[in-house]
Amino acid sequence: MSTGLQTVINYSNTMLVDRRKVVGIQYTRNEIPRVTLTPTLNPWKFTFELPNSFRYSDARALMEQIDTLDQFTPQIVTFGDNPNLSWMFAYQGVMSPQMINNITVRSFAGNQLILQNLPAINAQAPLFLQNDLIQIAGHPYPFTSTTDVLRGTDTSVTITTNRPNIISSTVVGSNIVVGNQCQFNLFCPNMPKYKLVVGGQLVSNGQLINNALLNWSSGFLMYEFCGDA
Amino acid sequence: MDNIPAVANNPTNITTAEFVKLTIYNDATNPSDTTVYTFSSAYKYEEIDGQVYSPMGGLMAIGIQQRDLRATSSQTSISLSGISGDNIYLVLGTKVQGSIVQIIRGFYDENYNLTSYANRFTGIITAYNITEDRKDQTDNFTVTITANSFKTVLENRVTGRKTNRHSWQVVNPTDSAMNNVGSISGQWFDFGLPPGSTNAGAGIANPSGQATQGSLVPASRVQN
Numbered sequence: 001m002s003t004g005l006q007t008v009i010n011y012s013n014t015m016l017v018d019r020r021k022v023v024g025i026q027y028t029r030n031e032i033p034r035v036t037l038t039p040t041l042n043p044w045k046f047t048f049e050l051p052n053s054f055r056y057s058d059a060r061a062l063m064e065q066i067d068t069l070d071q072f073t074p075q076i077v078t079f080g081d082n083p084n085l086s087w088m089f090a091y092q093g094v095m096s097p098q099m100i101n102n103i104t105v106r107s108f109a110g111n112q113l114i115l116q117n118l119p120a121i122n123a124q125a126p127l128f129l130q131n132d133l134i135q136i137a138g139h140p141y142p143f144t145s146t147t148d149v150l151r152g153t154d155t156s157v158t159i160t161t162n163r164p165n166i167i168s169s170t171v172v173g174s175n176i177v178v179g180n181q182c183q184f185n186l187f188c189p190n191m192p193k194y195k196l197v198v199g200g201q202l203v204s205n206g207q208l209i210n211n212a213l214l215n216w217s218s219g220f221l222m223y224e225f226c227g228d229a
Numbered sequence: 230m231d232n233i234p235a236v237a238n239n240p241t242n243i244t245t246a247e248f249v250k251l252t253i254y255n256d257a258t259n260p261s262d263t264t265v266y267t268f269s270s271a272y273k274y275e276e277i278d279g280q281v282y283s284p285m286g287g288l289m290a291i292g293i294q295q296r297d298l299r300a301t302s303s304q305t306s307i308s309l310s311g312i313s314g315d316n317i318y319l320v321l322g323t324k325v326q327g328s329i330v331q332i333i334r335g336f337y338d339e340n341y342n343l344t345s346y347a348n349r350f351t352g353i354i355t356a357y358n359i360t361e362d363r364k365d366q367t368d369n370f371t372v373t374i375t376a377n378s379f380k381t382v383l384e385n386r387v388t389g390r391k392t393n394r395h396s397w398q399v400v401n402p403t404d405s406a407m408n409n410v411g412s413i414s415g416q417w418f419d420f421g422l423p424p425g426s427t428n429a430g431a432g433i434a435n436p437s438g439q440a441t442q443g444s445l446v447p448a449s450r451v452q453n
Contacts, residue, residue, distance in 0.1 A: 037244040039272045039341050071366075110340035164341035166272050 004065040005075045005186055008220050010082050012048035016219070019044060019162065042163040043224035044142070044184060050220070055200040056212040063214075066191060074187040074225035076140075080180035091179025092129040093149075095119060105136060105174045106156050108165040113143070115176065116156045125151045128159060128178070135182040137175040139167050141226070142182040166226065186222040193217040233345045235336030244337040246271040248282045248346070249307060251319075251354070252329040266319060268309075269335075275343050277333060302381040305332070305350055309372040316372045320357040328354045330376045352376040 009015075022038040054062070069075060079088045091100075099119035106114040113134065118127070128134065128145040135142045143161040151157070165171070177183075196212035203209070235243055251266040269275060269282040276282070307330070309316040319325060332350040335343050356375040361368065390396045397407040 033241060035242040037242065038270060039244055039246055039337050040270075041272050110338075110342045112340055160340075164272055168273065 003075075004062075004069050005188060005220070005222060006077045006081075007062050007065070008048050008050055009077055009079070010085065011050060011054075012220075013051050014047075014049045014219075016047035017044075018047070039164060041166045041226040043226050044186070045224070046186070046222045047219045048222065050216050052197075052213060052215045054214040055202075056196055056214060057200070057202070057209075059214055063194060066194075069188065069191065071189050071191045072187060074185050076183050076185050077222075078180065078183045080182075086180050089133050089180040089182065091181075092132050093127045093178075094121065094125045095127060100178055101175060103176055105171050105176065108136070108167070108171050111146075111161045111164045113159040113161050113165070114156050115159065118151065118155070118157060121151050123151050123153050127151055127157060133179055133182040134159065134161070135177040136167060136171045137177050139169075139171065139174070140183070140185045141166055141224070142184060184222075185225045187225050188220050188222050190218060190221045192220060233336055233347055235338070235345055244339075244341070246275075246335050246337070246343075247349075248275065248277060248333040248335055250280060250282070250331040250333070251325070252331075253323050253325060254327060255324060264323065271335065271343070272341070275335065277335065277343075277346055302384060303350075303352075303378045304375065304381065305352070306373050306375050307332075309374070310370075317359070317370075320359065320372055320374065325354050325357055325374065330354055330374070350376070350378075352378045353382050355382070 019042065021042055022040050024036045026034045028034060079085045095103075096119075099121075102117050102119070103115050104117050106116040108114070126148055128149040130145060130148055132145045133142045134145060143163060146160045146162055149157050149159050193216075195215040195217065197215050199213040200211040201208055202211055235245075246269055248269040248271070249267065253264045253266070254260065254262065255264060256262040265280070267280055267282040269284055271282065271284050273284055274281055275284075309319070330350070330352055331348065333346050334349050335346040338344050353376060354374050355377045358373040358375070360371050360373070362371070363369070390400070392407060393410055394407045397404050
């Protein structure tokens with residue numbers, strides 16, 4: 001079993017995804033909206049809710065991991081390692097893993113990601129569909145494709161990503177990782193507290209063994225840790 | 230006026246970031262001995278007029294900047310993360326007061342490329358402030374630097390001068406305009422009498438009200 005935040009994700013009941021940008025919106029007197037956008041790093045924000053059914057005796061390690069991580073320590077998590085979660089963020093295009101491994105980055109300026117060394121497949125074949133995750137290999141930040149991208153006939157394709165290139169080091173020539181193989185570097189700034197309530201007793205050899213159930217003070221707000229990368 | 234396509238033709242959606250350039254004078258006697266700090270609210274390093282602005286992530290807020298057609302006295306503030314040690318050093322370890330601050334607003338296209346920019350504020354740092362805000366286990370520090378426009382700084386400078394030799398020569402040691410002012414110190418003079426006219430019979434009056442022969446002061450003033 002993975003540790004800490006990955007455990008929370010693996011056992012969560014709900015997942016709220018927040019990718020909203022920093023904007024200011026004003027409505028004029030005649031109700032025309034005026035919008036200003038700040039080009040931030042636009043980090044991923046998830047809120048996971050755990051069920052209140054964890055037995056204390058089974059969750060001792062999880063409690064310690066959560067207390068050790070506290071509100072500030074980032075941890076790398078993924079949706080691909082757990083077979084029960086791997087359907088989430090699954091790659092939707094037609095490329096095989098070998099084809100994906102051959103692809104390299106030609107350039108990544110603003111939110112325009114240009115890929116090269118593409119497979120020789122039908123021009124109408126979709127390489128990426130909307131919401132497909134793309135990560136530059138060796139770098140921490142997953143991006144999504146905002147449009148469907150077909151193979152076409154050129155030597156390269158351009159993908160419009162959900163956020164601009166926030167990687168400060170060079171990415172030209174790097175490979176890519178897609179779908180649920182992408183990794184998120186998250187920390188939990190509101191790390192919930194847990195309360196032990198009556199319940200969860202076990203019976204062993206006819207003897208009642210005292211136990212408790214864990215109640216969580218809130219959901220786990222996990223925030224992508226963005227620094228220089 | 231700068232040409233800013235991003236805000237031309239009344240667009241409903243603009244993408245902007247703030248860029249701050251701080252020029253600190255390390256030695257008051259050597260204007261070329263400076264250290265330049267740049268930071269921005271942008272998502273990456275950007276170059277404007279040959280200066281690279283860092284997206285250091287420490288910039289938290291920029292105060293209101295007054296915009297007038299003519300030079301006016303205005304003030305703004307810049308808030309930085311006090312958790313970053315660099316920012317604490319910036320105000321405590323350097324001669325930040327008196328530094329020149331320039332605030333630029335940059336405009337981006339829909340693909341997050343910086344396309345144009347405009348100067349928003351130029352002034353001088355006059356104060357800084359470090360605040361701590363602790364609530365339960367959350368402890369936050371904020372560094373705020375306050376900048377005044379050049380006009381405000383000049384106003385303060387002029388109003389601080391006195392019409393005497395010393396005060397004048399603080400600014401320019403060779404300025405002799407006030408060298409003779411000291412000789413009329415303590416003299417009493419009534420303005421408004423036509424030049425060349427005298428007031429026979431009247432005396433010179435001093436502030437104590439005693440009359441002296443040959444004064445330009447009207448008799449009515451010295452008789453009470």
